[in-house]
Amino acid sequence: MPNTSSAFIIQNAILSAKLARKAGNRLSVHGISLTEYLVMDYLCQCPQEVSRIELAEYLGMSASGVTRLLLPMEKNGVVEKVQNPRDARQSLVRLSKTGKSLYQDASVSFTHIAEELTSGLSETQLSKAVELLVKLG
Known part of the structure; x- marks a missing residue:
């Protein structure tokens, strides 16, 4: 039986994978993946151009992984x-x-x-969850 910290990481990883799959399936109608959406979201929030390294750090990817991700987006x-x-x-x-x-x-x-995926949570619960995830990030 994993300790509480291990259980938290395991449950977070499983939840992350499930949410990513569900969100990715829905975003596919726009011809994009969840990761591509995250790239666009980050770039839209930035006041200026960003380096691939900055983008890689934000996404938790390698710089070469970001380059491979961006090639079709550029094309x-x-x-x-x-x-x-x-x-x-x-x-x-x-x-x-x-x-x-x-x-x-x-x-x-x-x-x-x-909204659909978080409909079982109150606004307070969502805010606290976001706060916790920001602390871990």
Whole structure:
């Protein structure tokens, strides 16, 4: 029998996988995965272009994993590569006009998904859960 800390991590990992699968299935109608949605959400919140390394840290992925994730998004016009004016070796990325439109459409679906998946919790419970997860992150 795992201790409380281990049980928490196990349950969180299982819950995360289930929520990701359900949200990903719903977002597929927009032609995107949950991870792609998270990329668009982060880029939409940022006031300027971001490095792939910053994006990798945010998503908990490797820089090469982010590069592989962004390639089809670039090809489909969802994100744009921008040259870093201070360091030509480093490329930055931002959401394109097409990406912003796709993000807005997908956000409506995502909000519905999120509300459905958390409907058994009160607003207070949700706030406390978010607070706990932020502390762990």
